[in-house]
Amino acid sequence: MIDGLKPYPGYKDSGVAWLGEVPGHWEVRRNGRLFSQRNDTGFPDLPILEVSLRSGVCVRDFDASSRKQVMRDRAMYKRALRGDITYNKMRMWQGAVGVAPVDGLISPAYVVARPLAGTEPSYFVYLYRTAVYVDEVDNFSRGIVKDRNRLYWERFKQIPTPYPPAVEQAAIVRFLDYADRRIRRSIRTKQKLIKLLEEQKQAIIHRAATRGLDPSVRLKPSGVEWLGEVPEHWVVSPVRRLISFATSGSRGWAEFYSDEGDIFLQSGNLGRSMALNLSFIQRVRPPDGAEGERTRVECDDLLLCITGALTGNVVHVADELPAPSYVNQHVALIRPNRAAVIPRYLAYAFHSQIGRIQFKSVEYDGTKQGLGLDDVKSALIPIPTLSEQSAICAKLDATLDRLAASLESVQREIALLHEYRTRLIADVVTGKLDVREAALLLPDESEESEPLNEADPEREDVAEDNLDTLPEETLA
Incomplete structure (x- = not known):
């Protein structure tokens, strides 16, 4: 049904540069003709609503x-x-816009727009969240710098907006809701497959790091309740006996930020697959002297996130980095003693349930999650001989490479579905595709409550999702 969509039979110039041509029977109206501002206060018993970048x-x-x-x-x-x-x-x-699902309260810093007769709000939310409209919003917003741009009501109501007939707005919403449910259902299925693959990956690592590769090996009690039995010739050692050095980055390096220079690694650079994510890099010109050298990364170092939502993510720096690199205060730099442990084996141990269980149990409560360096040094690791460690790493690398290829394939399929959804919505709400007939043929379906996992787990420094905190100017 979606594949059979065609353009409208006739178009006209909208007179709006970003919009181009629109169907011949559509109008272009400013938002002030579609909505009026609502400034009602004094209803403290209503529930609090929030506006999310992701879900409205x-x-x-x-x-x-x-x-x-x-x-x-x-x-x-x-x-x-x-x-x-x-x-x-x-x-x-x-x-950051959406339709209120129930009567509720919204931050005084936000704008509430009441739809006028002939205005289907869900159609306009679909439109307002498209890239082309967001660009126009940016043009109408005002601020000292882009990150401080604000769209006040007086500016919002001036923005020219495509206006299909009311019955057609409803048809577009019906079609997009239907298509969106199907796309999301497909994405959700693939996300569940990713979860299963990740669980399989963890099981493989955990078994190798607690039993080794010989299924017939004799076992002994490890002396650690949560760890259980380990091969009888293995030892259980605290991390402090396996490393020569551990530190974390210094605070206050923001003054050394630059557009060029060395690499300043942050928690967002530590991926969930023991590899660095260098798709976004903060450059820095570090200070001279010991303070800079103390946090400089070397080949075979381990980097461990010790604060925030990504606590426990670990990276093995297996290769030379493209430039001298340093860590910030949210990352622990750990230098293994190669006479005691192979760096990659220790990384696998941190990455497995061995590390996760211990790190989770000692994270301190309070304003944010986190680990101290002593917590890391006190973690207990089952240690085989160096030759076994090498064999385990080789086996895990080969096995997990195959799993990684499967994960990458599924993630690529999800990305394509997101791209398709974005393109479909933009083409429909701007009149590039005619869905009137298709909407009439759709079956009735109930809404789906199960959410997508749309957050990017590799980035904790992206724009916050929940955006209902009052700015200072509105606080009493």
Whole structure:
């Protein structure tokens, strides 16, 4: 049904550069003719709503939120009625907009837009989140720098917007909702496959790091309850006996940031597959002297994330880096003693349930997750002979390379589905494809509540997803 879509029979110039031609019977209206601003306050008993870059507007679950917020006077919060459009004026240029699913309260820093007669809000949210419209939003936003751009109501209502007839808006929403559910269902299936492959990967590593490669080896109690039995000739050693050096980066290196220079490795560079992710690099010109040398990375070092959401991610620096490299304060630099342990074997141990169980058990509570260097040094690792360590690493490398190829293939398929979804939505809401007939033939379906895992696990420094924190100017 989607593959059979065609353009409209006739088009006309919209008079708007970014929009180009639109179907001949469509109009172009400014947002002020489609919405009016709602500034109702004084409804403290309504639930709090949040605006997300990823999923639009939803009721905030304070119990599940990792970001705790002390609510100020709820009477200050704006009321949004079900069906209103709500956007974060500080992040509208990133697509932080959605339709209120229920009557609720929204931050005073946000804008609530009440749809006028003939306006289907879901159609316009689909439109407002497209790349071409977001670019136009950016043009209408004002701020000292781009990251501080804000789209105030007076500017929002001036933006020219395609306006199909109301019945056609509803048909477009019906079609896109249907297509979106199918695309998401396919993505969700592939995400579940990725989870199974990751679980298989962990099982393979854990068995090799606790039993070795000989299934007939005699076992002995390890003396560690959670570890169980290990081969009788292995020893269980704390990390401090296996390394020659451990440190973490210094604070305050922001003053040394530059567009060129050496590499400053951060937690986001530590991927979940024991390899560095250098797709985004912060360059730095480090200070002279011991402070710079202390945190300089060498080949065969291990890098371990010790704070934040990526705590426990480990990388083995197997090859020379493209430039001198240093770590920030969120990363531990660990230099194995090669006479005691093969660096890659220790990385596999950290990466396995051996490391994860111990690191999780000692993470301190408080404002953020984290490990101390003493926590890392105290972790217990089952250690075979060096020759066995080498054989285990070779076996794991070969086996996991095949698994990695499968994972990469599935992840590529997911990326293509996301790209297809983005392109389809943009083509439909701007009138490049006619879905009127297709929408009439669609079966009725219920909404799906299971969310996609759309967060990028390799980046913790991307723009925050929940954007409901009050800016300073609105706080009492």
